[in-house]
Amino acid sequence: MTGLKRKVLKVHPQDNVVVALTDLKKGETVQDNGQVYTLAEDVPAKHKFTETALNPGDPITMYGVLVGRAKEALPAGVKITVGNVKHAASDFQLAKARKTAWHIPDVSKWKDRTFDGYQRADGSVGTGNYWLVIPMVFCENRNVEVLRETLMEELGYGRPKKYAGFARQLAQQYREGADAAAILETIYTEDTGDNTRRRLFENVDGIKFLTHEGGCGGIRQDAQTLCGLLAGYITHANVAGATVLSLGCQNAQITMLEEEIRKRSPQFSKPLYILDQQQTGTEQALITTAVKQTMAGLIEANKLTRQPAPLSKLCIGLECGGSDGFSGISANPAIGYTSDLLVALGGSVILSEFPELCGVEQEMSDRCVDEKDALQFIDLMRAYQRRAEEAGSGFDMNPSPGNIKDGLITDAIKSAGAAKKGGTSPIAAVLDYPQQVSKPGLNLLCTPGNDVESTTAEVGAGATIVLFTTGLGTPTGNPVTPVIKLSSNTKLYQRMPDIIDINTGTIIDGEESISEAGERILNYVIDVASGITKAKSVINGQDDFIPWKRGVSL
Structure with a gap:
């Protein structure tokens, strides 16, 4: 159009x-x-x-x-x-009837399409093949960093030192007598040399280190929730196996993690190595054992290759961050159409960020196929709002200064536009964090509106691709799942091409309809899922991982 x-x-x-x-x-x-x-x-x-x-x-x-x-x-x-x-937002209540009728889009052109993914023993299919190194508690973060320093460069997973040459240039200028004014006038010249080693394991996309600040010191429910999230990553379709470091005395116990893994994958069979530092002893014993076990796991992971899989095996997370006044009329409805296409093809979709569903609760609850899910959604929304108010806040405080500056002046305006990411399909399930997707179709997942916390949660719930809309620009990514960025306006796409993958400002510019953009996005998703195209977040090594502690985070 x-x-x-x-x-x-x-x-x-x-x-x-x-x-x-x-x-x-x-x-x-x-x-x-x-x-x-x-x-x-x-x-x-x-x-x-x-x-x-x-x-x-x-x-x-x-x-x-x-x-x-x-x-x-x-x-x-x-x-x-x-x-x-x-x-202001309308009140909501459980309706007597479900409103699940929707206009199913024509998906005939994708009916026989496949993507090339990594097929797991449990039937899931990953869009990537990663090894994880995970601390059970923040006390182990240093040891995880030692493993990062030990493994990344030697195995060929180090990133090119993009600005190291520029720093050397400035250092040399200073040695030759340049003052601060001269240094500030220096023009950056990109170093195009690649100083990284060739990857040893060609079929393993990377080793990812999920450091965090949890595992102890909080309430026991925090530890259980963290273990649920970590189990979601270990059992994730994009993950081949994991090395886990435990101190031993923390709240987040190994048995708790194992229990959460069994909940998500009763027949779990991936390589999993768990080390207890207080049992192992010295740092040398811990690190050398972890290195040997990780190497053994990588050898097994490297045996996997990409194989064709139906599009129904895709699970897409829907996210927005740095939204603007165009997000709700271009990027969000565009990925909403993509969502409808994937649901019609038998795939799974996750819509989260519950503070950004304020004002559209009635519509969302009415779209739930099961009345129990509708009631759970209503209960979760009311409980979340109540906790926010008890902390002296509320959903009305959700819009950020950037949102407001660019036209989203109330949470209900922001939410009504954000909800467009979920398309029009019926809601198959309502999940509470950190539950995992188990049904095809549109799933609602209770998370905060915080970009990284919500993206972290969506991936923990099973998202193998994330579509992330933005009007202002944000570099958010994820360690194991490609996060595809979509700009709501063309100016942003032109200004930040290093982090934006797709421009939907074409809708605002009158060059494309929402459905045309949605179809274009699905084709791009298939290429990313197959490893043909790399998302900018992956190219930039944007590995954001922040667990939600269930406190008040908007």
């Missing part, structure tokens, strides 16, 4: 605010779908303006749902801001 770029967009017929798709000037008159709007003040692109005059307390509606209320009298054509609008 091509055509003239629209200047404004009324997202839903029931809305009383309109999105500026380009910078609008005071006094300017714009038309869209037969409606004429006159701007009472300047309205930057991504922001919203009032369609008609509003009185104090009047509802603000966008995406067809309540997203705020006017704090004061607002004339038609003025920009809505945190100063003149306050957060």
